[in-house]
Amino acid sequence: MNKTIAIIPARGGSKRIPEKNIQTLGNLPLIGHSIIYAKENKDIIDEVYVSTDNDQIKQIALQFGAKILDRPESISGDLEPTVSALKHVLENIDSDQIENVVLLQPTNPLRPENLLREAFEKFLMNNRDSLFTVSRNHQKFGKIINDKFIPFNYSYGQRSQDLEPLYFENGLLYITKKTLILNDIIISENALPFKVNHIFAQVDIDTQDDLDYAKYLYQKK
Template sequence: MKIEIAYMNKTIAIIPARGGSKRIPEKNIQTLGDLPLIAHSIIYAKENKAIIDEVYVSTDDEEIKKAALQFDAKVIDRPESISGDLEPTVSALKHVLENISSQNIENVILLQPTNPLRPIDLIKEAFNKFQTEKKDSLFTVSRNYHKLGKIIEDKFNPFNYSFGQRSQDLEPLYFENGLLYITKASLILDNIIISENALPFEVNHIFAQVDIDTPDDLDYARYLYQKTIKPQI
């Protein structure tokens, strides 16, 4: 049964959160502060209700589903066929759109639960840029300041610098930090999140360094939460 959405030109948030994490068991419901990990992205989306009309969680896990419902997100049950380790994120997003009345949805904001800490005004600033520039997708990036290279046959080959070059003189390189993606719903239905003309939105903030994949990543997120967020609430 499809969930009906009545208004035109909707912007929805989708939070894909499958179960079965191997490095951190039950990762998406591990606690960060006093909340399960997934709750941080749900709350963040709901705090931006001027932009986001509905918040959906796509999951194959009953405990994640319970947590999402507790924080008033709508849940779409993800089938096992698109819940594997190697399944691309776009499959979950497309499945959500195909299981709601998507004809009135214009934009999808992807919030990954493994990036639970985000600058307060990020969605507002990024969405404004997305609309102003009239792009069909946007994703957040951060400046990389490392001297990078490859090791080939036991020899280190610099990639973005020359030996002896100062770090401050490096050519700017950027990495996809995973904090936020905005995409036209029509692109997602064509299995695309980041289009060829996607707008990179630069975010140089300590939260951009948090992408939880290992226990050490989770420990770091908890440390930052205690230092930067919890004292303010």
């Protein structure tokens, strides 16, 4: 049986919001939202792992029914790529039957209910080795060179609705073959971009303002 597991990387250190991953959103710690989301998709996800270097996060993750992997200090720094934590989990559990990994970031706690189901179906149907969620950006971008603004994705006077579509990686979820992660890759060159048109795609918590916005949306939705 080929398994699919969810991994939630949750470091204890955070510069902008102290103890960010356990800040509350609707009476639940941020990390709790991602664990619950994974658990609610148990027809896809066989096991839920939290990779952390923090005792408080460990306790909360256990309360919500996740399995814990102690993340070594050597891969817990600010500059360490996320793939290091995913690879560490796979190398320290029995991963022989695991085929796919779903990455859920605690800083993206709000996800459309059917997102994983629809994305996973597309992932299997297209036979890709990775998938990531994207959303369209409707802003007019440009560069400033020698104090002059150079439009990047539009011409002066062009209407916003006529812009050539540009998309951003929204961080809601990633699906990746285990073999890729063991080669230090989350998004491959042939990754399938899965388009998400939902207000939750605008939530990626890095600052207090981001958290306040997430709380506003949570109450509203």
